[in-house]
Amino acid sequence: MAAKRKTPIKTRNPDLIRGVGKYSRSKMYHKRGLWAIKAKNGGVFPRHDPQPKAPSAAEKPPKFYPADDVKKPLLNKRKPKPTKLRASITPGTVLILLAGRFMGKRVVFLKQLTSGLLLVTGPFKINGVPLRRVNQSYVIATSTKIDISGVNADKFDDKYFTKEGVKKKKKNEGEFFEAEKEDKKKLPEDKKEDQKVVDASLLKSIEGVPDLKAYLAARFSLKSGMKPHELVF
């Protein structure tokens, strides 16, 4: 392979329209300087003999031929792009959750995690929604923004929220009835502490705005006469 040029080569023959160059064959011959190359080489275009190829290793016949011809699936080099965050969702926006256990709750958006899910908190003291991941599609973004500068959400990522591996227990008849009374998993203390730390600075900014605390505590619902396509959120 010849060495690559520092800048990719621009054609010396610009297109007048697609398919029609500005210069004729003879003009291009002159422009490319083929006459100078020939002159340097005594009137003949220089020709190089092919470079000797390095000896390739001798190919052995394969040991195993499969019985059926199985088609190999095509190679997929697709890299999924990170989920695009809607322009209306910025850190500190109040979001309305549309599905799940906390349907209708108004909640504060903290940041988008690498998986594309949104990190969200109630705050817990106001409406019972803990630090939680939520999908962008199940959320309405309102235009109300809260000052979130005092919150440090760097330590929260997708790994923080994954469930720990559940150990499989063998059940035989006698233990079947006892196994049903498994005690509920308790939330570890450090997660409760994290929640308190995040909520402390949020609560201060929330209490600075009149009625905002009651707003976050209330659930959203569609009343008679409300047309969602005409509502401004």
Added chain:
Amino acid sequence: MPFKRYVEIGRVALVNYGKDYGKLVVIVDVVDQNRALVDAPDMVRSQMNFKRLTLTDIKIDINRVPKKKTLIDAMEKADVKNKWENSSWGRKLIVQKRRALLNDFGRFKLMLAKIKKAGIVRQELAKLKKETAA
């Protein structure tokens, strides 16, 4: 019950259908049984079906098809804008427009205000009832 608002030259009307919905226009001429020539300071003079207009109480003093400048001066003299915005119909429209633009937080605060007002009214009513009962 006789009619009180007549279609006449100078009658101010509200457009209730079409591209100019919600605008106040002045009838400057009558084309035929169904259509009027209509003009406003911020639009090109055009014909409109009477069915697209709702007459208001306001009338201004102009001749048939005045020039734009004359029309604007006449509207200023009759103070159409203020008369409209202070009339109960005009005020209702303004409130409707403002409420349509409220965001979710605004609607919540509106609900709190309504509840508070109703509570105060009910208190006063209870007081009055007690006085008349006594």
